[in-house]
Each structure stands twice: as structure tokens, then as C-alpha cells.
Amino acid sequence: MGRTPKWRRVDFIPQVTYFRPYGTPPKILEEICLSIEEAEAIRLRDIEQLEQEQCAQRMKISRPTFHRLLGSARGKVADALLNGKAIRIGGGNFEMAMRRFRCPSGHEWDVPFEVMITTPPQFCPTCNAPNITPIQPPGFGWGRGGWGRQRRGRDGW
Numbered sequence: 001m002g003r004t005p006k007w008r009r010v011d012f013i014p015q016v017t018y019f020r021p022y023g024t025p026p027k028i029l030e031e032i033c034l035s036i037e038e039a040e041a042i043r044l045r046d047i048e049q050l051e052q053e054q055c056a057q058r059m060k061i062s063r064p065t066f067h068r069l070l071g072s073a074r075g076k077v078a079d080a081l082l083n084g085k086a087i088r089i090g091g092g093n094f095e096m097a098m099r100r101f102r103c104p105s106g107h108e109w110d111v112p113f114e115v116m117i118t119t120p121p122q123f124c125p126t127c128n129a130p131n132i133t134p135i136q137p138p139g140f141g142w143g144r145g146g147w148g149r150q151r152r153g154r155d156g157w
């Protein structure tokens with residue numbers, strides 16, 4: 001039995017999470033599933049043009065793990081582009097860099113990644129209310145483990 005996967009820190013969730021080739025009928029279209037952390041790896045390395053060591057530090061993973069993640073992501077994107085497949089972005093083992101919470105009284109506060117992976121909040125820091133909820137960003141669904149913290153199932157979702 002393998003060890004439990006570590007959560008990867010993600011700063012950005014794309015607004016558009018599905019791409020498909022123009023003119024291909026949906027019935028015959030194959031899909032490639034790109035996880036949120038794979039999309040983050042591409043964003044950090046190819047858009048922000050950070051070195052791999054810096055990218056790994058930002059995601060709170062080792063450099064070899066980042067290298068594998070980036071290689072997997074680039075391979076999937078290349079397969080989709082060259083073979084006319086759709087790309088769906090979603091799922092994975094990640095936690096947002098900063099998660100916002102709200103209590104029933106309306107108080108809101110942010111909790112950083114480093115705190116979320118060790119001791120997620122149970123009560124409102126202002127009024128001590130126990131029924132707190134994470135605030136979901138627009139256009140982003142709830143995963144198996146809650147918003148921003150999702151585990152991939154056996155089929156990749």
C-alpha cells in the first residue's frame with residue numbers, strides 16, 4: 001500500500017476548464033483530463049516563467065515531483081493538440097493557497113495553505129461559531145473533499 005499523497009498548493013483556478021477542437025462532433029471526441037495541479041505547473045513554469053525549483057517551492061512539493069507533474073501536463077496537452085482531443089481541467093490533490101471562510105454571523109476570514117493542511121479551522125475566530133463554511137469562488141464546483149481540496153478517484157475524477 002502506497003503512502004497518502006501530499007496536498008499540492010495551488011494559487012490559481014482557471015475560469016475556463018474545457019477546450020475542444022473546432023469542427024469535431026462531440027460524439028467522437030476523446031477527452032484528456034488535466035488536473036488542477038498539472039494546470040498550475042504549466043502556469044508557473046510556462047506563463048510566469050519561473051525556474052523549476054521556484055515552482056516546486058510555490059506548490060510546496062519537491063523539485064523531482066514538480067518535474068514529473070509538469071512532464072505529465074505537457075504530454076497531455078501535446079496529445080490533445082496533435083490528436084484532436086478535448087481538454088478538461090479539474091480534480092486532483094490540491095489545496096488553495098488561501099481559502100476564505102464565513103460564519104453564520106457573516107464574519108469572513110482567510111486561512112493560508114500551511115494552516116489548512118495541518119489544522120483546518122473549526123470555529124469563527126471572531127464570534128467562535130462552529131458552523132463555518134468555505135466560500136466557493138464563482139464557477140468552481142464542490143469536489144469530493146470540498147472546495148479547493150479534491151482527491152482524484154480511480155477514473156481520474
